[in-house]
Amino acid sequence: MTSNHALFERARQLMPGGVNSPVRAFKSVGGEPFFTARADGPYLWDVEGKRYIDYVGSWGPMIVGHNHPLVRQAVADAIGQGLSFGTPCPAEVTMAETITRLLPSVEMVRMVNSGTEATMAAIRLARGYTGRNKIVKFEGCYHGHGDAFLVKAGSGALTFGVPTSPGVPAGLADLTLTLPYNDLAAAEALFAEQGPDIAGLIIEPVAGNMNCIPPRPGYLAGLRELCTRHGTLLIFDEVMTGFRVALGGAQALYGITPDLSTFGKIIGGGMPVGAYGGRREIMQQIAPSGPVYQAGTLSGNPVAMAAGLAMLELIQTPGFYAEIDRKTRVLTDGLRAIAVELGVPMTTNRVTGMFGLFFTDQTVETFAQATACDTALFNRFFHGMLQRGVYLAPSAFEAGFLSSAHNDDVIGETLRAARDALREARQ
Ligand code: PLP
Numbered sequence: 001m002t003s004n005h006a007l008f009e010r011a012r013q014l015m016p017g018g019v020n021s022p023v024r025a026f027k028s029v030g031g032e033p034f035f036t037a038r039a040d041g042p043y044l045w046d047v048e049g050k051r052y053i054d055y056v057g058s059w060g061p062m063i064v065g066h067n068h069p070l071v072r073q074a075v076a077d078a079i080g081q082g083l084s085f086g087t088p089c090p091a092e093v094t095m096a097e098t099i100t101r102l103l104p105s106v107e108m109v110r111m112v113n114s115g116t117e118a119t120m121a122a123i124r125l126a127r128g129y130t131g132r133n134k135i136v137k138f139e140g141c142y143h144g145h146g147d148a149f150l151v152k153a154g155s156g157a158l159t160f161g162v163p164t165s166p167g168v169p170a171g172l173a174d175l176t177l178t179l180p181y182n183d184l185a186a187a188e189a190l191f192a193e194q195g196p197d198i199a200g201l202i203i204e205p206v207a208g209n210m211n212c213i214p215p216r217p218g219y220l221a222g223l224r225e226l227c228t229r230h231g232t233l234l235i236f237d238e239v240m241t242g243f244r245v246a247l248g249g250a251q252a253l254y255g256i257t258p259d260l261s262t263f264g265k266i267i268g269g270g271m272p273v274g275a276y277g278g279r280r281e282i283m284q285q286i287a288p289s290g291p292v293y294q295a296g297t298l299s300g301n302p303v304a305m306a307a308g309l310a311m312l313e314l315i316q317t318p319g320f321y322a323e324i325d326r327k328t329r330v331l332t333d334g335l336r337a338i339a340v341e342l343g344v345p346m347t348t349n350r351v352t353g354m355f356g357l358f359f360t361d362q363t364v365e366t367f368a369q370a371t372a373c374d375t376a377l378f379n380r381f382f383h384g385m386l387q388r389g390v391y392l393a394p395s396a397f398e399a400g401f402l403s404s405a406h407n408d409d410v411i412g413e414t415l416r417a418a419r420d421a422l423r424e425a426r427q
Contacts, residue, residue, distance in 0.1 A: 002047055004034045028395040029379045039066035041405035044391060052391040053414055057401040059393075060208075060240050060265040063324075063353060064314045065405025071269050071310040078306035084298060091305035098312050099267070099277065103248055105257045109277030110286055111300040115239035115264030116144025118274035119202065121286075121294045122260045123148055125276070126200030126233040128292035129285050134194060136201040136232075138181040140210030140367035140397075143202055143237050143262075151176040181207055182215060182365050184222040195230035200260070202235040205250030208399035209240075210370045212349045212356030220256045227259070233282070239264035239274065240399070243315055245352040253351070266315070269307030320404065324353040327411060328402045331355065334415040342419075344377075344426050353402045357392075370397065377425055384421025390414050 011018035017025040019033070026033045034046040042065055044054045057063065064071065078091070092111060099109050112118050123135055123146070135148060143149040150165040151173045177194065179186050181203075191198065205220055207213040227234040236258040241250040243266040251258055260278035267273055277283060287293045298304075314320075332348035332355050339346035345361035358364045359374035359381075378396040385392055390413075393400055 001049075004046055004048060005032060007035045007047065008032045023393075023395055023398065026394045028375075028397075029382045031383060033394070041065040041067070042403060042407075042410050050389065052386070052389050053406075053410055054391050055400040055402070055414075056391060056393050056398075057403055058265075058270060059398075060244060060401055061268060061270050061311075063244060063266050063401070063403050064311060065403040066270075068311075068314065068405075070314060071307055074269075074306040074310035075271075075303055078303045081302065083303060084301055086297070089300065089302045089305070091302050091309060092300040095275075095300070095305050095309055098309065099263070099275065102243075102312070102316075103251065103261065103277075105251055105259075105279070106261055106277035107280040108283035109275050110283070110294065111305075112274040112276065112294075112296055113272050113298055113301075113304075114144065114274045115237075115262065116146055116274070117296070118239065118262035118264055118276040119143040119149065119235075119237055120146040122235050122237075122262050122276045123200060123202065124294065125282065125285060125292050126235060126260065128290075129282050130199040130231065130233065132197055132199035132232075134175050134177055134197045135199055136177045136179060136187075136190065138203055138207070138367075139178050140181055140213075140370065141202075141204045141207055141237070142209035143204075144239070147172050148176050149202075151178060181210075181213065181367055182219055184216075184219055187223060187226055191226050191230050191232075195226075195232065198230060198232045200233040200235050201227055202237055204240065205236050205238065205254065205256070206241050206245055206351045206354065207367075208354060210367050210397050211358060211364070211373075212351065212354055212399040213364060213366070213370060214349060214351050215254065216365060220250075220254050224256050224258075233259040233278075235260045235262065237262045241351075241354070242266060243312065244354055244401070246321055247315060250351075266311060267308050268304055269309075269311035271301070271304035271307040273301075273304045273308055314404075321352055324402055324404060327406055327408070328353055328355050330408065331402065331406075331411050331414065332357075334411070335418055338415065338419045338422055342422055342426060344422055345374075355400045355402070357400070359396075377427075380425035381418075381421055384424050385417055388417035388421055390417045390421075 019025045238249040242263040246253040262276045264274040347358045349356045359377040375396040
């Protein structure tokens, strides 16, 4: 039997950091990652046969649990017909019909292969449609690894962007303006100064890449109003929140109509899929009906469409979101009760099937508050949980995810592990 350590040693020789996506390498929490051999329901099993209760869910897609028989069957049926055609296929039309039915703001849609592709295309479209060059993003929000998004604020919110990653040309970073999340006054000030130059404002309507931070009441409505007033397109990046916080995404939950939306994760049922869509007159600017170019060899792949459609079918079961919401509350209430019992300062945030734990006695509504939490305590807690067979996201700045396969017994087992892990982790 091969071991996790032996695999990581081999991987490190051949892949940067031993992984194909950075956070998998456990750099933030320390130690070495495990290698998953198989997954089923709420569980992962590593190559050494150890079982973990999984709160990462492949970073969001696995909302019906791993290896769901109906998703697997749909994929098997699709594979029987061939893997990729390079011509239109019927499942793409069904997918477009499903998305536009579930999200009324999306009148037309384009399928792509990842969330990154979706956000990159949405920004190009916003620029092409408005004829403006600048975009606004929020500190702590992640929109994939496109150059325009790898930018954080300088010392002040109104200053030009500074690239976070070498390789992003300063001339491009200058076009990305960064604002603090959940601060409407800062957005108003920026638009008062630069509104006429701003093509699009892109936001995670519930921030899930600085742990889990919901929008303050009225915040998204305030941004909607600002964008409308200044002729800027409001882009909801629902790669994480889409089909996660509600069937109609965060836009349904908070009653906001964005101009464009981006999707990924759940929409692909575990396959590499993304999508972007929105108002018809804007989407018609996309090639071949319009001049804004975007394309993909494998876009709308029949096997990926089959997986996504099967998952979209399952999440339309009546009561699906109410039950995930209830179970997430049982988990976060249980964790908080344990923290109180042990005298450890801990706050939790949650929106339906998405949650975050913060080691602080403050409520957490901003990026600054999230980054001020005790990350060393989180890292010890993470390893204590891992040792006890519970896999949390390996960073203090990632949201956690529940699936419909996490039943009350699984949550109870998680809470028993948490009591022991937290007792050990506090100092
Ligand atoms: N947007 C958001 C909100 C995300 O959370 C992510 C990935 O985690 C992305 C975009 C990028 O998606 P992908 O990793 O599929 O490129």
